[in-house]
Amino acid sequence: MSAHIGLQAVFERFLPAYQRQHLLTPIQQKACWHIEQCRTEALGGLQQRCGQCGFEQPQYHSCRDRHCPQCQGQAQQAWCQQQLQAVLPVTYYHLVFTLPHTLNGWVELHPEVIYRCLFQSAWETLDHFGQDPKRLHGTLGMTAVLHTWGQNLSRHVHLHCLVAGGALTQAGDWHSSQSNYLFPVRALSRFFRGRMVSRLRHNAQCGELQRITRPAEIDTRLNELMQTDWVVYTKAYLNRADTVVQYLARYSRKTALSNGRIQQIDEDQVHLRYKDYRDHDRNKVMVLDGEELIRRFLWHILPAGFMRIRHYGFLANRCRRQKLAQIRQSLQAIAEQEIVGQAAINNQPITVPVIEKPRSCPQCKTGRMIVVGEIAPKRIDYG
Structure with missing residues (x-):
């Protein structure tokens, strides 16, 4: 189970059981497969190393599927x-x-x-x-x-x-x-x-x-x-x-569904944050069975x-x-x-703010992470 609470973790826990009960279309299967693989060793990536303390960390590629909330x-x-x-x-x-x-x-x-x-x-x-x-x-x-x-x-x-x-x-x-x-x-x-x-x-x-x-x-x-x-x-x-x-x-x-809306994943249920437009746009939390959430997402x-x-x-x-x-x-x-x-x-160009991933070392907090190698894709069996 992924430590990150998000759609990928929901798929890891509930998708196998859902597939045993429901037939997915080829397009749905492809999207689910991409989301499960996104930013994992299945897609390969780049090996990074801190130039100061030597700490190493992989950075895996994204799936770039238009249905994936991470991409x-x-x-x-x-x-x-x-x-x-x-x-x-x-x-x-x-x-x-x-x-x-x-x-x-x-x-x-x-x-x-x-x-x-x-x-x-x-x-x-x-x-x-x-x-x-x-x-x-x-x-x-x-x-x-x-x-x-x-x-x-x-x-x-x-x-x-x-x-x-x-x-x-x-x-x-x-x-x-x-x-x-x-x-x-x-x-x-x-x-x-x-x-x-x-x-x-x-x-x-x-x-x-x-x-x-x-x-x-x-x-x-x-x-x-x-x-x-x-x-x-x-x-x-x-x-x-x-x-x-x-x-x-x-x-x-x-x-x-964005990852930020998934608040908690229990044994059988998922806690999902949503905005109730009929109640003055108040933020609320709804609880869905994991397989029901997957059904709605598909x-x-x-x-x-x-x-x-x-x-x-x-x-x-x-x-x-x-x-x-x-x-x-x-x-x-x-x-x-x-x-x-x-x-x-004011003669200033209009730009969209670009969110850059932090390049500082997560271990020593002062060094810079540099690419030292490439990680080959690895086949992962989700069944």
């Missing part, structure tokens, strides 16, 4: 550094598009289809409002990140969207948004509901929801969804560059090759450089008054 810090920082070039001196809006929980069963059967429809419907909704001549009359720029979990690891599928507060017209001009909430929430919710239901109905007609086999379930469920209110959450605009970057960092590489393993971070509009990869240049040219006249963040006003 997201550096990936998050690197991604944010890449996205800084796309930050504009404008306000930003945070919107959340959430699927009704009645679709959770379909998500389990056809995750890739439902997730794809969610991305497409959210963008079509925002693009429709952005192109409206009575609103911004241009193309928006959106970065969307898929999350599939709630604080208790239940299935809660939603998109976090960061949208620049304005639109690029066909003439190359920039139309800034004047609203605190970009577009009316009620109108957004209704249009999003219609687009999502329409896409699901179309996919069903094309045979992409073939695992839903109960007679008339698709038509009945979609008709019921059209009779319920859907909610699109929107947060007031953000106008500081460091705030925008923090939002990018917060949602870009988040995993369903719900959030994404299909192979599925991109959970996507860019749309003038932020789409194929046209981002050209469109951003057009926008900056349009904003050039007011750039010195609305330059991105106070740091830029």
